[in-house]
Amino acid sequence: MIDLTKKAGFGLAGRHRAEKRFKWVGRSAIAISLMFLALMVGSITLTASGTLRQTQIAVQVDLGAENVDPTDPASASYGRLVKSGLRDMFPDVTSRREKKALYNLVSPEGSFEAAKLVAKDPDLLGSTQTLWLTASDDLDLYLRGKIDITLPQNQRQISDKEVVWINALQANNQLRRVANWNFLTGGDSREPEIAGILSALVGSLYSLAVCFALSFPIGIGAAIYLEEFAPANRLSDLIEVNINNLAAVPSIVFGLLGLSIFLGYMGLPRSSPLVGGMVLALMTLPTIIIAARAALRSVPPSFKEAALALGASPVQAVFHHVFPVAMPGMLTGAIIGMAQALGETAPLLMIGMVAFIVDIPDSILEPATALPVQIFLWADSPERAFTEKTAAAIIVLLIFLISMNLIAILLRRKLETRF
Amino acid sequence: MENEHIVKKFDANLEKIKATIIEMGGLVGLQVNDATAVLLSYDKSEVDRIRTYDRIINGLNKDVHDRAEILIVRRQPVALDLRQTLAPINISGELERIGDHAKSTAKRAHIIHSAPRADAVLDMITQMSANVQSMLEDVMVAYATADIELAEQIRDQDKDVDAIYKNAVQTVVETLSKTPDNAESLIHLTLIARNFERIGDHICNIARYVHQIVTGEDLKASVDPADLRLDK
Amino acid sequence: MTDPIITARGVDIFYDTKQAIHNIDLDILPNKVTAFIGPSGCGKSTFLRAINRMNDLIPSCRISGDMKIAGQDIYAPAVDVVALRAQVGMVFQKPNPFPKSIFENVAYGLKIHKITTSKTEMQDRVEWSLRSAGLWDEVADRLDDPGNSLSGGQQQRLCIARAIAIKPKVILMDEPCSALDPIATAVVEELIDNLRKDYTIVIVTHSMQQAARVSQRTAFFHLGSLVEYGETKSIFTNPTDERTQNYITGRIG
Numbered sequence: 001m002i003d004l005t006k007k008a009g010f011g012l013a014g015r016h017r018a019e020k021r022f023k024w025v026g027r028s029a030i031a032i033s034l035m036f037l038a039l040m041v042g043s044i045t046l047t048a049s050g051t052l053r054q055t056q057i058a059v060q061v062d063l064g065a066e067n068v069d070p071t072d073p074a075s076a077s078y079g080r081l082v083k084s085g086l087r088d089m090f091p092d093v094t095s096r097r098e099k100k101a102l103y104n105l106v107s108p109e110g111s112f113e114a115a116k117l118v119a120k121d122p123d124l125l126g127s128t129q130t131l132w133l134t135a136s137d138d139l140d141l142y143l144r145g146k147i148d149i150t151l152p153q154n155q156r157q158i159s160d161k162e163v164v165w166i167n168a169l170q171a172n173n174q175l176r177r178v179a180n181w182n183f184l185t186g187g188d189s190r191e192p193e194i195a196g197i198l199s200a201l202v203g204s205l206y207s208l209a210v211c212f213a214l215s216f217p218i219g220i221g222a223a224i225y226l227e228e229f230a231p232a233n234r235l236s237d238l239i240e241v242n243i244n245n246l247a248a249v250p251s252i253v254f255g256l257l258g259l260s261i262f263l264g265y266m267g268l269p270r271s272s273p274l275v276g277g278m279v280l281a282l283m284t285l286p287t288i289i290i291a292a293r294a295a296l297r298s299v300p301p302s303f304k305e306a307a308l309a310l311g312a313s314p315v316q317a318v319f320h321h322v323f324p325v326a327m328p329g330m331l332t333g334a335i336i337g338m339a340q341a342l343g344e345t346a347p348l349l350m351i352g353m354v355a356f357i358v359d360i361p362d363s364i365l366e367p368a369t370a371l372p373v374q375i376f377l378w379a380d381s382p383e384r385a386f387t388e389k390t391a392a393a394i395i396v397l398l399i400f401l402i403s404m405n406l407i408a409i410l411l412r413r414k415l416e417t418r419f
Numbered sequence: 420m421e422n423e424h425i426v427k428k429f430d431a432n433l434e435k436i437k438a439t440i441i442e443m444g445g446l447v448g449l450q451v452n453d454a455t456a457v458l459l460s461y462d463k464s465e466v467d468r469i470r471t472y473d474r475i476i477n478g479l480n481k482d483v484h485d486r487a488e489i490l491i492v493r494r495q496p497v498a499l500d501l502r503q504t505l506a507p508i509n510i511s512g513e514l515e516r517i518g519d520h521a522k523s524t525a526k527r528a529h530i531i532h533s534a535p536r537a538d539a540v541l542d543m544i545t546q547m548s549a550n551v552q553s554m555l556e557d558v559m560v561a562y563a564t565a566d567i568e569l570a571e572q573i574r575d576q577d578k579d580v581d582a583i584y585k586n587a588v589q590t591v592v593e594t595l596s597k598t599p600d601n602a603e604s605l606i607h608l609t610l611i612a613r614n615f616e617r618i619g620d621h622i623c624n625i626a627r628y629v630h631q632i633v634t635g636e637d638l639k640a641s642v643d644p645a646d647l648r649l650d651k
Numbered sequence: 652m653t654d655p656i657i658t659a660r661g662v663d664i665f666y667d668t669k670q671a672i673h674n675i676d677l678d679i680l681p682n683k684v685t686a687f688i689g690p691s692g693c694g695k696s697t698f699l700r701a702i703n704r705m706n707d708l709i710p711s712c713r714i715s716g717d718m719k720i721a722g723q724d725i726y727a728p729a730v731d732v733v734a735l736r737a738q739v740g741m742v743f744q745k746p747n748p749f750p751k752s753i754f755e756n757v758a759y760g761l762k763i764h765k766i767t768t769s770k771t772e773m774q775d776r777v778e779w780s781l782r783s784a785g786l787w788d789e790v791a792d793r794l795d796d797p798g799n800s801l802s803g804g805q806q807q808r809l810c811i812a813r814a815i816a817i818k819p820k821v822i823l824m825d826e827p828c829s830a831l832d833p834i835a836t837a838v839v840e841e842l843i844d845n846l847r848k849d850y851t852i853v854i855v856t857h858s859m860q861q862a863a864r865v866s867q868r869t870a871f872f873h874l875g876s877l878v879e880y881g882e883t884k885s886i887f888t889n890p891t892d893e894r895t896q897n898y899i900t901g902r903i904g
Contacts, residue, residue: 635889
């Protein structure tokens with residue numbers, strides 16, 4: 001009699017237990033990694049949320065003809081006007097030190113902002129106007145409760161006097177919080193309340209464009225030759241081993257190479273996305289070649305055979321039949337390489353892309369910095385407000401990465417549907 | 420057989436067909452022997468036995484056909500295997516016909532028995548019977564052992580049978596003119612002699628098939644039938 | 652007797668130092684189906700691939716001896732392998748349509764050889780090829796569908812259509828039905844028999860029944876040597892060599 005429900009024997013119970021155990025180990029491994037991911041993204045987002053809005057102070061600025069020349073408003077000293085506006089609000093402030101503290105409520109960029117506002121709207125000239133100027137980072141932090149005022153005065157960035165002024169301003173509705181577009185549209189700055197990410201973003205974009213333009217064609221070309229045409233001999237083996245080794249070389253070594261060859265020998269412009277892209281291309285090449293070769297190898301040899309048997313030349317067979325099928329895979333490899341390059345800091349430090357760049361670069365020859373370098377720079381800055389900027393920059397970098405991967409996936413899907 | 424098939428069943432199936440043919444050969448030999456015996460001393464029960472043999476032989480003939488058929492379906496034999504499968508169909512047919520001749524001989528036995536004996540002709544018929552029985556035995560050995568030399572000798576033996584037959588017919592014609600009253604039994608004796616002559620021919624055919632199995636060549640059909648067509 | 656279209660004299664083929672083909676002399680007759688049979692690794696596929704120099708793709712493969720098609724040595728230095736393969740088409744064991752449309756599959760050979768540039772001529776030729784391959788009625792209304800959306804048997808006939816589109820003289824088939832079911836196999840075999848009128852066909856097969864069904868001449872290879880070659884009928888009814896006998900009847904030889 002055959003009993004299919006019998007559990008005893010065959011060590012069935014043990015085998016089922018082992019299976020269950022393994023499934024649970026796997027699930028918990030995934031759960032732990034998800035937890036860490038959530039923790040990381042959560043903490044960064046939380047920290048970065050501070051950059052979403054910034055604080056502005058309403059300052060009465062006398063733009064009368066005696067202070068600002070209506071024919072040439074740019075020549076006026078807005079800094080002095082802003083300071084006098086602040087003094088007018090708190091007439092009891094007299095000592096030099098207190099005055100300095102009072103002026104610090106407004107960001108050092110305040111005078112430029114005033115100039116820009118006037119340039120944009122000349123109707124403001126001729127009378128006293130209320131201008132909304134960016135407040136200092138410390139004021140911003142205080143308003144958001146990030147400064148613990150129960151501490152002794154010398155251990156915090158903001159004194160009791162300043163707290164009084166801020167409260168007074170708040171009572172008079174002379175403080176407001178607005179969306180911080182400046183972060184996405186501005187360049188770097190020494191002042192955290194003004195510092196923006198755009199220059200680094202553009203620098204990264206330029207570098208990646210250069211990197212892709214160099215490494216993709218060269219990498220794919222090398223991969224196709226090595227995989228489909230190169231004779232199988234010692235030299236090919238040697239090249240293959242070296243490419244694999246090159247992929248494991250620390251990136252800073254490529255930076256040194258760039259420094260000595262591109263800057264030292266070839267004399268290309270320092271700190272430029274051109275050189276940065278070239279160095280990143282060197283670094284990405286082995287990755288692209290290895291991924292592209294794997295993609296080519298995964299194409300069934302029967303396509304190539306069929307084409308050759310029809311009388312196609314080897315180049316025709318490869319480019320008509322093998323290459324299109326391998327294309328999505330090669331593209332994926334290239335995007336992975338690009339993503340790596342995007343996150344790379346060390347080689348860029350070596351070629352001087354670590355500079356303090358306020359202006360947004362217009363071409364690949366101008367000095368620029370890159371996102372990871374910017375993050376590195378901000379993380380290094382003493383001002384507390386830069387912590388939030390760092391987190392926000394990381395989020396920008398992550399979004400950049402995700403959109404790159406998304407493009408890769410879309411491209412691959414589009415190419416793959418062509419049977 | 421020099422080499423064995425990879426599929427053991429294949430060998431077993433071919434062997435079984437061969438064994439059936441040899442069994443048929445044995446039974447047909449007995450039938451011929453018994454038919455000759457009743458010719459010499461009539462016994463009704465013996466005749467009945469010969470008829471029973473005939474039914475068994477017919478059954479075996481069908482058995483050979485069925486086995487060959489299923490072997491072709493299952494194994495798609497080629498070359499030697501194909502000949503070893505197809506030839507038994509023909510051989511069993513020939514054996515069955517020999518059996519029919521033996522039966523026909525036995526059926527005529529009581530007519531011979533009730534008429535005056537024509538010993539001269541009867542002796543010749545006995546001689547023919549002995550000859551074809553030995554031929555049958557030889558051909559079965561030749562078939563069982565794939566011995567083409569033995570198979571080739573059968574034709575020579577058949578010539579003896581043909582000569583005796585010719586002699587017997589001659590004797591009948593002579594006797595008939597002397598004793599016309601015995602015409603009926605003499606005609607039957609002639610037909611009986613003819614039965615044995617035919618048996619010899621069938622055995623020759625079997626020998627031909629044995630030759631064909633072994634060599635793949637058909638001794639008789641060396642001419643393309645298309646060449647013989649009259650409208651050519 | 653007609654002159655052979657392919658003549659091989661003293662052909663040896665080596666993979667590195669291992670000899671795969673030993674001194675083969677073989678004449679292949681035009682407008683006949685010639686079957687190569689023999690156990691795995693006997694060299695029949697290697698020899699087949701030597702006929703359109705597909706072995707060139709294997710760097711370690713060396714060939715010596717004479718291999719002539721219509722009197723021309725195909726291994727002569729002046730011979731362009733592309734021109735050779737335009738004359739000697741090939742169909743493979745697994746149907747391998749290109750990952751393109753049915754039309755593109757058939758038109759590919761016409762395009763690379765620049766046989767025609769006119770669109771209507773191209774369409775006519777594709778239709779002719781598909782008709783010759785007995786596939787037209789099944790695909791006429793879906794020429795833009797991908798080639799691999801067809802069934803296995805249809806794919807193999809598509810590959811045959813692709814091969815005959817450029818009108819080769821010889822078609823080599825390397826176990827063309829081994830991946831097909833019996834019905835699809837029968838359709839392809841019928842097609843092979845029809846193609847015989849216009850092409851010389853050499854087919855490697857593991858199915859002896861198939862060799863017996865489709866071919867007029869059969870060559871039996873064993874351990875890299877040509878053991879027996881002759882009319883298919885006589886090979887399958889009365890082989891002269893004991894090795895052939897043992898192989899085709901399934902005996903331990």
